[in-house]
Amino acid sequence: MAFSYEENGTSEPLLGEKKEKHAVPERISPYSKATLLQLVTFSWLNPLFAVGAKKPLEQDDVPDVDLLDSAGYLSQNLSDCIKQVKSKGRQGNPLYKAMVLFVRRKVAINALFAIVCASASYVGPYLIEDFVNFLSNKRNRRLESGYLLALGFLGAKVVETISQRQWIFGARQLGLRLRAALISHIYQKGLHLSSQTRQGRTSGEIINYMNHASYIRPSHEPGAGSLAALGATLVVMLCNIPLTRIQKRYQSKIMEAKDDRMRTTSEVLRNMKTIKLQAWDNQFLSNLKSLREKEYNHIWKSLRLAALSAFIFWGSPTFISVVTFSACMLMNIELTAGRVLSALATFRMLQDPIFNLPDLLNIIAQAKVSADRITTYLQEEEIQHDAIEYVPRDESEFDVEIQDGNFVWSSELDKPTLENINLKVRRGMKVAICGTVGSGKSSLLSCILGEMKKVSGEVKVSGTKAYVPQSPWILTGDIRENILFGNTYDAAKYHQTVKACTL
Template identity: 25%
Template structure:
């Protein structure tokens, strides 16, 4: 069976799923067990059109432009010479191009050689291949081992370059000793000096070439690892089971794809440094033994003592890192919730309230970050002290053994200690990165091993032999857990409450629910609800919602006021009664019971019911989105799904219909057919750029009906055998709805009799169509094979329109009467214009706002249902967006996409960070620490040289002064490190407050024209860079700058 989603998954914000193929193959129907554990990795979803190369769609380019510039990467890597490879001459054309124009564009990258191994599709497939092997034993599965198998061979090979570099480093001290001996020897020849100078020059050239190419290959491996993790997490997010989606917040998934993926990639830059550092330390002490003899063992003793001390610090940092990432996940999740519900937040003027909530979480995050920063500063000081104390201990032992320092020995020893400086100073950075990477690898592993959606679940019964379509036999379905209202988190004390609280569901005894007790328990627990922040301090804010507003006298109440019984009924007096329930787990809520249903090829079945009757859940059960307790579900054929809220990309209208990435993927005939039968031709003419118009985030430039018809056109274009349509006609007016129903649903999707419809496919092949609708005018159509009436999560009635209407006292007759009354009221208000007066009906008569678990991860959908705030502006013809408004919004989008900084980073950005960090005061403190540190470093070298010349009489006095200089340097380094980190923390705190204030006070036009994902990235990855990476970069810059200045000072 193949699955093709033509809309957005109704319970996840993670995007779209298209082309899931080969779950089961063969001409015979396959029936799979409903009661099944984790799905077999070998039979997991495969995404036909969800190629990782297509994950980042370029919103700034039209389809024709992209096809005209396919980025061929015409330079072949095999034709690049060894010299050009080592000196990066292949990069020169891009540098020249960048120098000749103001900005580089993606098309300019075609000047670069790109081997197949660097393409996203190759990288991700390689990772998936090895990860599928790892998952055969989940207990021993390792993301690190998988990455090593996938990309380790090339990475290990470049270690040879690092080895050559490390060996060449020691040429300098050896030649330095020989040069000093050469200068002392009056009989030495000039050729000896020239050879020594040449040896130093050649060694430096070899070091440079090897190190640069080694670093390039390491960064390339890091990019591959990061890409593999991002794609793996993205694909996994689309396959999570309903229960797992409730446990995994959007913020956590965003952090996995940004922060954790980056950390895992970064570790590739440091793995070779582990053995390299060990080798450098061993060789350094070997050559120190040659210069100082057994005295160098004093330095070895210092390192041995330092290792367990640093281990304690590392363990503590690991714990702090895990807590920090948890706090970061919670904050990013709330940020995402607020951004997705920004329209309602602005309508209710809740900006200040939500600002407090987010800042509360941010303060908790910064508190953990400050602890981590202090631990990091202590670790840096410890390893810096090791570097200085190694030299001090060696010279101290050398002096106490009665030896006299010689200039040649002293300078050679200093050169060797300087070589030791790099591995010892980088060890804390390496340890820090490894700690972060280990934490991230563990988080990614747990996520990738999460339970998948069980596709096409059944009880393993015999095949029913259906030709094509869907068949459910005695199916009972549940949502696996309940998510807190408003997408919030709750306190540890109440962590189990919204999984219906074990105490509440322990009332399930002898197979019965005690409804009154359930209601009483819910009322008692009312004050325990905590929204968004997870802290009881904020439970009285406008977003906090009383549970009694959502629970009726006999079970769950949806926000529109309709009571949905929790496996119970009401008697004539309105009192609650109980009903037998089959095998309900305490953490599960029964939503569909004893479903018997079949839809074969060429059948159009309508599904109707009042709010909360389970229509959407009924459709979701066929997609494997709802856990099944019993029965069988058989699905055969390619599936296409239309959700209640159509998925619209921030791209052109044409791309939203076709998803075509390349010209060869585009079928013009099929596209024209889809546009015609979905009545989009007139709408396209009104758009300024036709079907190449950017229709914005969530289709902001389109009305609700237009968005629905774009999604329907997508269903037509991506041909399928089975169509699951969840109320596709709710947002269109009567005459357009008739056209779409007859021409699209009946003639094309069902009967395939539209001329030229199949574009070369079998035109005799009919499809199965399951249509959820409350539009009664279509139910009497002769092509509607039968009507399924849902009530209380069960199939109440099944039959044709005439059969159900003629049945005395049928639910369907009452349902039709209600709809007739609603339609009459709507017509008296006037207006048959496009999309007018229909969405209100849809809101009342569809179950999209039914309060059930797993329906939404965002606050927005619930608030819309709660306060009856409409997302579309097309309820009345007078409110419809005029063409000039389409143009203005499109212009805003285009301008926003074109606003890219040119040239150097504006100095104002540095000034803003500097001001937020504390200004002149912090700068003075950092500079004082820097001067003391560098002064002590230069002073210790000068003093050692002075000691070797004049220290023969009183070596202990010289040793004491040398020790004082080094201890001063240790505390200066710690103080400088701490000042820099605390200044960065202060800047991160203030800039985050400013960013949050600007975003929440931005006009709606900004959110209409800016993808939410782009804004979320500002609050996730960019904030992480601001918190940690920027400070590390500043520290490195100051260290390098101070060394350059001090070197120039000494030479001068």
């Protein structure tokens, strides 16, 4: 039966009515049908810009993403990569190998653009010395050579700009694709976690999973002084090894502290009514403040390390310049105007990658920690998908039927939690399951839902089922902490409580 709310002649179904498949017109992505020239110049965005220039953009004005960038396609593609890696039986982490398989084609294209961009960017410094020599000896040089130099500068800059834009666009597109695929997998994994695994995972902890990546390019120095410049650059780069390791350790502690804070905050929000009625505000507020202080201390250490990294690498271009020119003077290398300008242009090119290196180190540390956490999460145990056999209603007179069922909560347990279960519930029956605390009432319902691991036997369900559970407030911690609830420990009273609750 469907219920609807009517007002001003409109009716909106709430349950049981399906909308037409193509009720909303599909907005085809201009990127998917763009020509090569449009892809190179990004002119496929012009229609959207034209609409935005006339009025503020609304959701209906923005076209849908390309099929290759949709979450459904990307999720399925990553799943196929994971299956392909597992089918080959390779050792190691299957998710890492699947991610490499997932991004390798796009990474290869981006790497090609990066190589072209880097190669074109060094044309200018190479030609500066010839250009200075041309200006110094214009009487002895042909005018055509000057035009050729100018065309060389212009052509190199055009190639560099186009390849750089394509490289950056491709890198961001790749990051969004990988993120969409991973988020989809994380969500799907949360729907299939086993009951044993779900006890150690909260929604706040799952939200914390993310990753990122970046690139860097090489350098060129003048003459034999390049050896000194290369040595200075290597010294600067070697400084990032211990800094990255320390940053990774800080990032791991930040994520752990964030998980604890999110878990506790979720518990407090879910049970705010009880906290207010019992006047436990200050106690839980103090606990949250202590967890936030712990997270703050780790973040503060990470930021101080980031500041140190920034100080080192922002001073590195000047350091490299001084070392290079000093080495040239000691080796009696003539520093002509062309060589100096060429070197300064090269140093200017090196500034951006070196300045961005501290941020890159933080991103690498965060990405490594997040990728490890996501991998661990995606490898958690799932529910047994073949634990229940669904039977059509017209083929069975029973809504629920269990024959010689043996069930266990964890595979590590030697003895089944429920043994030799035989149950038949006819359609229309009302059944009450009675027993003491811990006798297996909830476990029996869980095995009917398929949330317990079935060791042997058969479970058949006909029709539909719904489960409305209790919502017990169990804090993160051991049994004693949940019983004491912040009060001081009294052995006699504690054991009396345990006995009264038949725990």
